[in-house]
Amino acid sequence: MPSEKAITTDVLIIGGGMAGCFAAIKARERGVEVTLVDKGYVGKSGQTPFAGSFAVFHPEWGHKLPEWMEQVNTVGEYVNNREWTEIGFLDTYDRYQDLVSWGVEFHKIDRPPQPGRPRLGPCEALHTEWRRHAEILRKQALKAGARIIDRVMIVDLIKQDGRVTGAGGFPVGADDLLVVRAKATVMCAGAGGFKAAGWPIHELTADGDAMSYRAGAEITGKEFADPHSTSAEFPAAFNHIMRGGRPMFGLLINSEGNPVRSRGTLFLDLEFEAHAGRAPITQKTADGQVTRIGGAASGMSVHKAEGVWPAGTDCSTSIPGLYAAGDALGNMQSGSVYATIGLGLSGAAVTGARAGWGAAAYALQADLPAGDGDALGGLREAVYAPLKRTGGFSPRWVTQVLQNTMVPYYVMYIKHGDRLQAALTIVEFIGGHLVPKMYATDPHELRLAHETKNMVLNAEMRLRASLMRTESRGCHYREDFPRRDDKNWLAWVLLREERDRMVAFKRPIPEAWWPDQSKSYEERYPYRLPGEYIAS
């Protein structure tokens, strides 16, 4: 029987990227005990080490809030949450100052405009040295007095009397159970792909969304696919691609020798071109040329889209005791498109800080419930089930069949109701029949099994949200509904569990945030999607 270790803390933070470290540091400022758990190593965790751009809004640098807001509203095609978009700008300067005071160095880069693309607007970002800022965040979290537990995969949240009171998981190098009882929990294990080649996000398997969903939280933004691309020559080699003269900024040439038609602020050009039969698509680089393919981050949403729906600007959620930040918080700050560079990292800092303060305030007035009822029994079972099975299906094979279903461009990038439904049928089978029969022979495989389970749930969320949104908008393109539909879809799609079923529903966007309906469709949406007709 594996051993069990139980610890208590005021605030538990799950995930140690930019958001998790900020949450830890800011919660410590309020004098509460903080425990930060990561299935990898804080300082090398999540997308943070690979992100180099940090959006900073500062009026003294000549920035004007209405202009910055207008960029996100229009580029994000009006499904951004304007309250959060504004917070996401106004808080950035303070978070930037925090980082500078901890030793993070920023510099300006004048990026050349991308050929054939309009400038998005006035928003700009400062740049940091990759990886270095993540290491500094770890040091600062430790200096602030946070307890860091590396290499423990949290599997599920503990819920008692409708409130989240901690979480449990196991060390990836051993099969012990770790239970963390906490007055407040901050979910920072956000985003998730299908371990597709091309983007270094293989440890991001939608764990935060999956755990929060299973605990009853509402999840949003799953239909807005992240459009990053990679090279066909070395699809998995992120570093190799980035060293090759940053080819993502060169002119794209299709198989007919013509430049790929840009669609302005819509970023699925590669997919549109491939779908029309004009791949391979090449791009000149400093030292030759590469062949570019899309879907590098397949299974992930645009930053700040996917995640737990926020209940308040303190990053609380619909479940007492549960907070979320970074890409685990679906605050829709950027809408349907990644509308300005650097918003991913700065948004993680902004929401991380707010979640840290919010969770600390909650912990200061809350007591831990006495006893654990039967909450731990279910957790124990959930953690160890794959290790107890002597056979069935390996997590690597289940991941592979999931990838075969979900990664080809015609499922999550060029969508159609028929194909989404077909993929959903298969994914429901994977989730219903293969996932419960996955087995693990050691703790490493136990991690893979839990990751696979979460990825399958993420796939179901993406398919259901994409089926629900019967229109096209930003990074959600339906060839059976190739127009934006303001009448029906100035709304967010949310998902939650009801009687063991995933239910999708709409949450309307406040009318004050709608695009000006007295303007013509072409004025509201200047860029055309393939197949879109204009009613004259």
Add this chain to the structure above:
Amino acid sequence: MAVQPVNVELCNGCGICVRICPLDVFRMDREAKKAVTRYPEDCMLCEFCVMDCPENAITVTPDKSSKLIVSWG
């Protein structure tokens, strides 16, 4: 493919790669006191191990291939 076996001639057994790998690819061989590339198929080519290894004992190549898809596995 991707991460290569740890060069045992160069490895000093410090365990940094085991600790920092986001995908849990390495393990320590406690008897030999050397790191071992135990799960290379899970490598995502981030190269943290290459960058942080004090003895330059780890190499990551830009190619990565996956297993054939089979009927069950």
